Amino acid sequence: MISGSVRQGSVNAAVIATAAASMPEGVTAVTYEGIGELPHFNPDLDHDPLPESVTELRRLIDEASALLISTPEYAGAMPGALKNLLEWTVGGVETTQKPTGWINPSAILNRSAGTYASLRIVLEYTDCRIVEEACVDVPVPRALLAEDGLVTPGPERDAIAAAVAALVAAS
Numbered sequence: 001m002i003s004g005s006v007r008q009g010s011v012n013a014a015v016i017a018t019a020a021a022s023m024p025e026g027v028t029a030v031t032y033e034g035i036g037e038l039p040h041f042n043p044d045l046d047h048d049p050l051p052e053s054v055t056e057l058r059r060l061i062d063e064a065s066a067l068l069i070s071t072p073e074y075a076g077a078m079p080g081a082l083k084n085l086l087e088w089t090v091g092g093v094e095t096t097q098k099p100t101g102w103i104n105p106s107a108i109l110n111r112s113a114g115t116y117a118s119l120r121i122v123l124e125y126t127d128c129r130i131v132e133e134a135c136v137d138v139p140v141p142r143a144l145l146a147e148d149g150l151v152t153p154g155p156e157r158d159a160i161a162a163a164v165a166a167l168v169a170a171s
Contacts, residue, residue: 017149036081
């Protein structure tokens with residue numbers, strides 16, 4: 001699970017934490033939290049020995065049964081930190097046919113349409129298998145974040161759990 005935000009206490013991090021808490025019994029969620037520590041992608045560095053943070057990213061993706069992403073929109077597109085993370089996976093085998101979904105928590109209708117359209121393009125380049133039922137818009141205003149860092153119980157949390165269930169079923 002990946003939050004495309006580097007912001008502490010972001011809505012996207014809460015969505016990912018809520019998704020992790022929604023995993024069915026017997027399924028373990030692993031949340032990648034090193035997005036801010038990755039070096040800028042540079043093809044000259046994309047060989048052994050890889051930077052340690054890149055090795056860890058690729059190992060976690062390789063070991064995952066599926067990927068779930070939630071990302072903010074910045075200036076009409078996905079944030080650079082997420083794009084950088086994904087660039088480190090282009091050409092690798094870790095994402096090949098990996099079931100992948102996303103949850104768009106933007107509370108402003110159509111605000112993140114460009115972000116998720118570009119995310120789809122990049123994920124297709126990385127050869128992820130996009131699970132349409134796990135790609136959902138679930139508007140989550142900041143007011144719905146509880147003190148525990150999760151989305152409060154209600155229809156939004158139910159929709160997150162449904163996306164998780166669809167992704168797990170496709171894995």
